Amino acid sequence: MKARFFWYGASVLFAALIVYVWHLVAQAKLISNVFLPQPERVLASLERGFASGTLSNNFVATMERMFYGWILASITGIGLGAVIGSSRRAQAYISTTLELLRPLPASAVIPVAIALLGLNETAVLTVIAFGAVWPCLLSTLHGFQKVEPRLYEVAQVLGFSRLATAVKIALPSATPDILAGLRISLTSALALSVAGEMLVGVDGLGQTIIIAGRMFRSPDVFAGVILLAVIGMISAAALGLLDRFLLRWKHLQR
Structure with missing residues (x-):
């Protein structure tokens, strides 16, 4: 406990x-204040933004967009990973298509999503889900594939169906890998939320940052970046609590 408080x-x-x-660098103007504002000016920008409601609304918009895209990616990735990891036939049918799609950068999908879906929320969520699905899928696949074979033998002896084996045997064993994938996926979802907001033009911190940057309002840019860091910290803390809850047996062994 003392070590934890120390760190x-x-x-x-x-x-x-x-x-x-x-503060010292900005005060000495080693870098122009046009590009590096003083911390006090950034704090004032945060206060103005929250007082007017602009920053708070954009903060919530980005967080919701990240969360919904991440949920969609998580459900899709865990579902596909479980199916492929549990069935050689499914792996033979699906793996080739996935290997064709996996190397595609999510940023390259943005113009396609805009062309097919338009400049709207659906296009942004599609891009977020596409980019964030791969960590979930690959971690789930890895977790299912490394399940101890003897556990499957036990399931057969007990007369478990394939679904019961996946839910009661493979899924608990793969949970540490899945949670690791969810962490990486959430980081990707946040980055893609910002990129989508910048390019599609929907409300959010991404749009706030790019508009402020074009107008050389560096305090507003830094304020937006700080709020993105806050979203990242909140997300990491929430997943940390989920990790401790689902893997409490693992933490008790330490």
């Missing part, structure tokens, strides 16, 4: 040191 305090002090160095 937490060290991380807070390190963050404070970064802000202090930032």
Whole structure:
């Protein structure tokens, strides 16, 4: 417990040191304030944005977009990964198509999504889901494929159906891998939410940042980036709690 508090305090002090160095560099104008505003100006931008409701609305919009895209990617990825990992026939039919799609960068899918779906929310969610699905799918596939073969033998002896074997045997064994994939997927979902907002033009922190950047309002740019970091921290903390709940047996063994 003491070690945990020590490292937490060290991380807070390190963050404070970064802000202090930032303040000194901006104060000395080693970098033009047009590009590197003082921390006080960024704080003032945050206060104005939340007071007017603009930043709070965009903050919620980006967080919701990230969450919905991530949920869609998670359901699709875990479902496909479980099917492919549990069935050689499914792997033979699906794996070739997946290997063709997997190398495609999500950013390259954005123009296609806009052309097919238009400049709307559906296009952004489609891009987020496409880019965020692969960590979930591959981690689930890896988790199912590394299940101890003897567990499947036990399931056969007990007369489990294929579905019962997947749910009661393979899924619990693959859960650590799936959770690792969900963490990476959530990071991808946040990045793609911002990229989609910038290119499609829907409300969100991505649009706030790109508009402020075009108008050389660097405090607003930094305010948007800070809020994106806050979203990342909240997401990581939420997944950490989910990890501790689902894998509490693993933490008890430590």
